[in-house]
Amino acid sequence: MTTALCFDLDGTLVHRTESHETVTRATLDAHGFDATDALVKTAEETFRAAQRDLEPNPFERSMRAVLDETGEDGDPEAMVEALRERAYATTEVPDAARESLSALGEDDALGVVTNGTREWQVGKLEHHGLLDHFDAVVTSYEAGAHKPDSAPFDLLRERLSADEYVMVGDDYEADVEGARAAGFVSIHYEDGDDGNGPDLWATIDALL
Template sequence: MTTAVCFDLDGTLVHRTAPHETVTRAVLADHGIEADDAIVTTAQERFRAAQNALEPNPFERSMRAVLDETGRDGDPEAMVETLRERAYATTTVPEAAADCLDALAADGPLGLVTNGTRDWQLGKLAHHGLAESFDAVVTSYEAGAHKPDSAPFDLLRERLPADEYVMVGDDSEADVVGARGAGFVPIHYEETDGPSFWATLRAMV
């Protein structure tokens, strides 16, 4: 029997080392924009609204909203590239998680099911040397819905045939309730579990 072990990305495999607000503020400052709390809120709320609605280029829309509100000239695409660099640089993958992926990959297929745009999430994987770890990667944008909707899980199943599926994730709604509803066996990860979680996961699956 083939078991595909699937993972969430943000908050499960990849962890922030700085709050998103701090990263946004630094990016705006890099582009000569005084980033007070209101402007940072504008950037974050526009991004969340765009991503929730599956609008194309949510980060660019966020930066355009900042330029519109401040009346500044600027290149939103360049701002997004700065954001990408800073965002990737302020994330980390726990060593125990990376070791667990290596061990599990030797035993069976691995999948990734993540909310977000494909280019951004694949770039994050590449930045951390994880791009080759997965046999299939599904993002919510290409599935047409965010987790906990079943669409991302269903698309993963299409791309990665197996007899059963396990989903490892930190979000109790998206990764546990959503996975269970799609017929996956959910395993809830909490950051406080630390290395012991990854050692237990290796033993379990």
């Protein structure tokens, strides 16, 4: 029996060392803005609303909202690139995850099912040297809906043929309940896991 083992990206494979808000604030500081709490809130809320509604270029919309609010001149594309660089640089992949992915990929098909834009999320995998581990990567923007909607899971099935599908993720509603409703076996990456120990990955190895 063939198994497709699928992972959430943020908070499961890749872990932040700085919050999204901290990354946003540092980016605004670096571009000469007075990064007040109110301005950071504008950027963050604009991004979240745009991504929630699957609007194109949510990060650019966020930076344009900053420019609109401050009345300053600026290059939103350059601001987004600076945001991306810092966001990628302030994430890490647990050693145990890298080791297990290499081993798991020998016997099982591996996939990623993640909320976000394809460019941003695939870029994150490339930054960390993870992309080649995976046979398929599905983002919510491609699927037309965010997890826990079944659309991302259904699209993964179209791209990766298997007899059984397993989903590993840290968000209980999106990754566990959503996957289960879509017919996947689900494994919850508990919030208490620091990702550096062997427990989660050893459990996955044992289950498969």
